[in-house]
Amino acid sequence: MRCVAWLLVSVGCSPEYGLQEQAPEPLPPALVAEDPAGEPPRDWGCQAGWRGAYYNPPDSVDADTGAQSSRESAFDQSYLAFERNDPSLDLGPSFWPVDQGQPGDPAGFAVVWRGWLRAFEDVDAALVIGASGAADVLLGDDVVWSGEALRFNPVVTEIDVSAGILPVTVRWWSTRTDESGFRLRLVSEAIRVCPPEP
Numbered sequence: 001m002r003c004v005a006w007l008l009v010s011v012g013c014s015p016e017y018g019l020q021e022q023a024p025e026p027l028p029p030a031l032v033a034e035d036p037a038g039e040p041p042r043d044w045g046c047q048a049g050w051r052g053a054y055y056n057p058p059d060s061v062d063a064d065t066g067a068q069s070s071r072e073s074a075f076d077q078s079y080l081a082f083e084r085n086d087p088s089l090d091l092g093p094s095f096w097p098v099d100q101g102q103p104g105d106p107a108g109f110a111v112v113w114r115g116w117l118r119a120f121e122d123v124d125a126a127l128v129i130g131a132s133g134a135a136d137v138l139l140g141d142d143v144v145w146s147g148e149a150l151r152f153n154p155v156v157t158e159i160d161v162s163a164g165i166l167p168v169t170v171r172w173w174s175t176r177t178d179e180s181g182f183r184l185r186l187v188s189e190a191i192r193v194c195p196p197e198p
Contacts, residue, residue, distance in 0.1 A: 039197040040116040040165055049087045049195045050113040050170070056081040056098045057110060074110035074173045081109070085195055089113060089170065093132075093152045093181035107177040113170040115193045117186075119161045126187035130154030132179045135172040152181025161191060168193060 057074045081098050098109035117139065119125075127145060129137065130153055136146035144159045174180045186193060 040118075040167075041194040041197055044118055044192055044194065049085055050089060050115045050193070051083065051195045052086045053083050053112045053114075054081045054098050055079040055110040055112075056100055056102060056105070057108060058102065058104075075112060075171065079110075086113065089182065089184040091182045093179065095174075095180050095182055104177075107180065108175055110173040111171070111182075113172075115168050115195055116165060117161070117168045118165050118192050118194075119163050119188075120190045120192075121163050123161050123163075123188050123190040124158050125161050125191055126185075127157050127159050128154055128183065128185040128187060129157070130181060130183045131172050131174075132176050132181045133172060133174040135170070135182070137184070138169040138171075140166045150176070152179060152183075154183050161188075 055075055057076065057079045081100060096106040096109075097111075099106040127137065129135065129145060129147070130149075131147065132149060132152045134148040137144050139159075139161065145157060147155075170184055172182055174182070
């Protein structure tokens with residue numbers, strides 16, 4: 001799967017979009033291997049949507065143990081707060097979904113969204129994505145986008161999607177206390193994303 005990273009394209013573009021300078025190493029897939037992709041939908045006439053698993057890792061430094069939390073540990077299953085279906089990942093610049101009264105809440109959460117993507121034909125799709133924090137997008141086992149930013153600053157990139165059905169995984173670790181923004185859109189009339197079957 002080829003990704004033309006950091007390429008600004010015309011679909012859905014506006015002056016607010018900018019380029020990020022570099023991408024970090026992607027989040028290790030093994031850390032979310034226990035989260036099953038589920039079964040693809042039986043009815044592709046579904047409303048677009050995602051299944052989200054929300055995590056609430058401890059504050060950056062644990063007061064009792066002195067342990068430093070990391071991007072890698074944020075998705076540990078022991079920190080799972082709740083799961084829900086999200087109809088859209090266009091969440092805007094101020095999204096604070098996890099507050100369990102822990103030190104640092106509502107900042108410092110992580111989310112894994114899963115869905116199934118159906119491409120009705122080979123297509124170059126526009127991927128609009130912005131995240132304050134670290135995020136990556138996987139189609140099957142291929143990382144098609146990975147980035148980290150201090151601010152919510154959506155970018156547009158182009159990805160090649162082959163006709164067929166693939167699981168899609170989106171991971172985001174929000175670490176800032178003053179901003180928590182996320183947006184993801186796949187722009188193509190030939191693509192549909194549905195949540196996994198329950």
